[in-house]
Amino acid sequence: MIKSLYIKDFALIDELDVQFEKGLNIMTGQTGAGKSIIIGALNMILGERADTEVIRQGAQKAIAEATIFVGKNEYLFELLEENAVEVSKELILRREIRQTGSRAFINDTPVNISVLKEVGDQLVDLHGQHDHQLLLKEENHQDVIDQFDLVQPVMKAYRTEYQKMSELQKELRDLKRRERDLSEKMELYQFQVKELEAAELDAHEEDELESEMNLLDNAEDLDQKAAAISEIGNGEDVSLIELLNTIKMHLEDMARIEPEFQTYLEEVTTARISIQEAVQFAERYRDGIEFNPKRLETLRQRQSELNRLQKKYQRDIPELIQYYNEIKTELNVAENFDLEIERIEKKIADQAEVLKERAVDLHETRVQVGNQLSADIADALKNLGIEHGRFQVRVDWLKGGSGWVEVDGVPVECTSEGCDEVSFFISTNKGESPKPLAKIASGGEISRVMLSLKSILAKEHHLPVMIFDEIDTGISGHISEKVGREMRKLSEYCQIVAITHQPQIASQAHKHYKVEKVEEGERTITKIISLSEEEHIREVAGLMSGEEITDSALSSAKELIERSGMRN
16 A cells, blocks of 8 residues: 655655545546646656656656555565566555656666656556556457456467477478578579689688798898808818817817906807807708799799689688678578478477467456456446446457468468457346457446456455545536445555545545645645545545535535445
8 A cells, every 4th residue: 555655846846745635535636636647756756757847847867656565566566676676565656757858766776767667567557647547448459358357378388389389380491591692692603612612721721821932932032141150260262160160279278277267268258159050050041941933933833822812802812702702602592491491390289279278268368257257347337337247248259360270171360469359248237249349438438347347356466555536527417426335345455546526426535635736935846735634525526516614515415425434
């Protein structure tokens, strides 16, 4: 139940703090007093879209906050844990609207608006005036049936198999598209595979080519320089090695006399060894130098061929190798398309049988729930003054379409929501056969059908709170009393907050609040007042007689209220 509602700087509301009670909480007030503003704030708390225009003039932000006692709700607690929100049996839902954007909190933890809405849906059913129109649209009727607990697991099982079928169908479409695309490219791919196979590509070949060509291209220069080194090191006229040997010999003699020469002796000895090794390497290298113009020309032709392929395909060598592997794989797939398509079509045929079983289960469950709902609403309508009312939920197969599933040899259309079309039919007069709800129901009848539905769903889902925004639209005073009694009876299962203009409904309140618009200084603001028992009687009397409350109206109001208490 909603324990308290706090609103600040929201539209005409300066600051409002109201405590709600168990049972039936009624709000009344003149048109334009601000009742819809309070409903708008509640909507905002429950995650509906909010506009910056709701910020009261001169304020920086609008705030709406509700403290809701939730009791035990395992699904809700799991949802809170998933979003790192402290789990408790009492939740504080808060929404702030600034010019720069909107923020949402649950128990002071920031959350996304989508999370706030999902939590709100578990706590409150807010029935606005536009919900009447939703009931008149046939595409919404299936959603009503699917809210029942009996349908939910069957729907989940169906959706699992439908998803598998959708994936198989997509796989088949993709394979056939690839087949069409490949048939157009087959000749090109075959030519390219042949050309690239003949090229015998190697990812490291270019570097190896460059290295070998560099050696062959500079063979003569390398030979000349290696010969020069050999001549300097071991020449007949002047030998660098012999000179270094002479220097080394003199330094040895001098070091025996003067130890300071020992360091230079070591350095010359090291230098002589290094130079001797360099000279010997140059001599050996000359023996391995290859003078092969023919080999060089072959390498240049190979390099030219690699450059041609890279330019033609706009890819470097590693990318060309990857491309070759890809198109070769495509050609291999193309050769086996028929077998692959046949394999998937067999899986689709098998899956169609499984999907049909789940579709039939879902169809039969909806029929079962629809029959029960038809009977329950017919009973509820009697209590609301439609004595000979008949309500009928029709669940028919959705004919035509993809043909994934056939029922009695007839293809039916399957969607993620099942293979059915659900529609509501009603008859409000004795002897008339039921006709589509949208075509014959008046505004008052729609209100009573909606209240009947809400009553049944509230008991089904154990929602803590239901909010009705003028569900009494289009109904007379006599029927209003029946509607009020039904709402009071429903409040035994959940807390109800309702806005009404009907004294017969207001008289049923366990707690009555009056919304009024007052002027304070230069500003007009909305206030909500919790009425005492005496004020409750006067407000009901005012709804009956208008601004001038007569003794007769007071007496009638008191009698009306006493009748509601006797039925409690």
